[in-house]
Amino acid sequence: MTVATETPLQREPVQTIFEKGRPGRRAFVCPDPGVPVRPRDELLPKAFQRREPPRLPEVSEPEIVRHYVRLSKRNFDLDSGFYPLGSCTMKHNPRLHERVTALPGHARLHPLQDPRRAQGALELMWNLERALSEIAGLPHVSLQPSAGSHGELAGVLLTRAYHEDRGETRTKVLTPDTAHGTNPATVTMAGLEVVKVATNEDGGVDLDDLRAKADTDVACLMLTNPNTLGLFDRNIEEITAIVHGVGGVLYYDGANLNAVMGHTRPGDMGFDIVHFNLHKTFTQPHGGGGPGSGPIAVSDRIEPYLMTPRVVRRDGDNGSGAPVFDLDFDKPKSIGRLRGFHGNYGTFVRSYAYIRSLGAAGLKDASEVAVLNANYLLAKLRAEGVDDLLPLAYGKLCGHEFVLSGAPMKRELGIKTLDLAKRLLDHGFHPPTVYFPLLVDEALLIEPTETETKETLDAFADAIVEILREAREDPEIARNAPYTTPVRRLDEAGAAKRPVIRQEL
Amino acid sequence: MADGTYPEDLLYHPEHDWARIEGDTATLGITWFAQDALGEVVFFDPPEVGSTVTKDEAYAEVESVKAVSDVIAPLSGEIIEVNTALADAPETINSDPYGEGWLVKIRLSDPAEQDDLLDAGAYTAQLS
């Protein structure tokens, strides 16, 4: 890389907003108090007053706009390109959703508004709950959790409450060794203990190991189905029977719901608790790392413990017959709250708009095309002869995502999955998820989603083929990639050893 | 340090830790295999001098950018010294895992525990 071949974004000096501006510049115009002004010391004791103001920037509005718009150009995003991140379901974010969310009746509604003056919001939440309930096959829903992992925490706490209410102390949570990182962390926070269950050679739960470990100390089994290998466990009915047989609760991690909508429902498979990721399956934009939302649906036996408040519907008593929606706080067995107010309502509006846009047939189609696209990309890679170097880790067909192993590529060509991912950046693609699941050596987890065209999938396959061909000739190229991104490979070890996490002022 | 070396004068624990016995004290650290699996070490948080370590149990953690690993005690005893130089240069654990990258020194509470440990040959054999 030489100065002459630098891109403009690479050449651009990096300055934080704190390094811009000059003393005296400003954007905000403070309203005139309009009231008789009293000395500050009269209203706030001197000991409680801040002596030096916080050193926030001093910039004008045009400077702010330019700074952040220029920063935005240093990001790759889903609107701009393909984002096959396995387990993240990066599907298109419709802009209709932004328009409806911005309607003042939704956007400027205070959460503590009298429910009688928030009937639109409560009706929306009620409708969303019923839709999620129908999709999951479980009758009761709480929209409160803020993200998938928050929903998981709710699920484990609910499980605890259920067993304790029956006079039982159960301490173990079974989770397959392919589980997403949030599962074991959640269990520990809820005061329980993780017990890992082995995976068999087909990538499903090892039934013998499950039978050996399923006893009356097991509070629940946490499962993703299809699992993180993209495979649907064919023994699912047997698995749920084993766990129910010892009185355990079944928890379904809904991260991969995009594979099965309209075809099968976790409730029908025997699960008691399901969490949804509105920022995955239901198009809430990822926002560069949130916000998300992790509602849960539960069976009758778990319902009494659900978080408060609950959205309820009553028949109208005002003569018109229209139903009235309200918030119910009177649930004596509830585990309580996991956050303030009602949850991320802005995400409910978007998800609800999505569900109303697609309808039953559209949701089913979304899952079908998600599975079609994944199988097509897999087959296309095979047809291009890639599977000697990047074989499928398990099985022959896949669900909505698939895992390849980069181990043969590493042995034969001398480039790792990491290098392949970095070189993909130069081709204008976001790489798939790398090094997850842990069970697969040099893992590459690919989820195209249903909103991508066949042409995009073909182009991605071509890029993989090209990178492998190039590596055969000269592996150093991929090892030192990327070349064209705003920055090249970064020293992550240095950042962790001597953390600098704020601008020096 | 050459690739994959395992000095003959050390004793090894299957969880990738080594011990250098010196009379009734021992110096402890992690093996070449462990530092290679971790990648570049960025942080080592030592236990307190005077605290007790128990054979087969974790007594500290070693962090790299991508992973964190328990350090298992190959022998039991009381911590008499910790390697404070690692605070500024944790990567020494990678570059010199058996020398300057030592972690702690202990006074042995049960020297007979040595018999349970592996020699270099036995340790490398169980690596493959």
Added chain:
Amino acid sequence: MSRYTSVTPDDLREMLATIGVGSIDELFDAVVPEGVRLGREIDLPDGMTEQDVYDHLRDLAALNTSTEDEITFLGAGMYDTYVPALIDMLVTRSEFLTPYTPYQPEISQGGLQVMFEYQTAISELTALPVSNASVYEGPSALAAAGYLARLANRKGRFVISRAVHPHSRETLRTMARGYGVEVVEVPLRDGVTDPDAWAAAIDDDTSAVFFQNPNFLGAVEDAEALAGAAKNSPAVVVGAYDPLTLGILVPPGECGVDVAVGEGQQLGNRLDFGGPSFGFFAATEAYLRRMPGRIAGETRDVDGRRGFVLTLQTREQHIRREKATSNICTSQALNALAGVVYLTWLGRQGIVEIGDLLLQRTAYAREKLAAVDGVTLLHEQPAIREFAVRVDAPVQRVIEYCQDLGVNPGYALGRDYEEFSDGLLVALTEQRTREQIDLLAQVLGEAVAAERGARAEVTA
């Protein structure tokens, strides 16, 4: 084909041929066992066109009384603060709205630098050196601080002031029950945390102490004294703060607070019926490696360019798994972007000016309301943007009466504090003008008179 998918019959034919199956059904047959097939359509209404979906969502919006439809003095944790238009533009840009968490830092420098700037801004506001890149919201941020304390010192009790937001106290209880820590509540005296009861509650099994400043009743607490009372205990001192008051209020870092948390909604985020917003989480250097959530750090690339990466990731769920400092995966990046842009828009002068403005208008409002017949101050503590009064009439009816006249007078404290069943919590923002405050006083006076009469009738 459905909305947003593109598979034509030609596409389908080619793709199935490449895969080597005859139909999509075959893919599902191979994968989903017979016994769990749904076998019917999901029972949901048919899909609608964009226009019809818009109309439906607009009709629902019309049933809500938003802050555009009434003059509101309702606060209690979220506030009708003005969101400048440039924030709307920035948070709907593709490059900020649609990417994932920055796991490939080379193509995420925009988002990572925003996190770094946000962390800097929060550090400045709180005067604490370590900030993460945001957590979900206020109450769960406080609970996360509790978990940090528990992992740090393994002690068995939390001590929390009754003046902390009810949702925060409840969330802490729900979480603490999970990992087995007892929660002890300290009562109020004269509108602030009772200092004697507070000191008496703290012992050497106290894992963390929690207070809020200004507290839920709008009163400014003596943070330094509250923190000082925990000095000889192992307790982590946690303060929940209102970020918009930190321009004029002495910051937590200068009061002996170890961990500062709070709700970020009023920094550039809409009300959105309670979310999404963000929570901030800042701490002393000692807790750097115990911080939950994401943290962005500065570094260099191979050519020496300045850049940013997610750092200290070993603490997070996806590496440490069961030993993680929390289970946070998604956080609130887009809302934190709005937060840092808002703080930049306020600027060094603006953060002080807005604090002073709130102080003045709150004092004025307090005076005006105290002069209303049937209304008395619930406490006389210093207040910056919110204060509590007692009304001599059923509070819910008073609120309803005022709302029917287009003014929302505030929050009925009796919903959370049975000892303040006649209490009303009144919030000011920079949008509440003198005229609106005068109107509130007038309407409130009318309401109390009318409803006091109604109650008198009932008991006669």
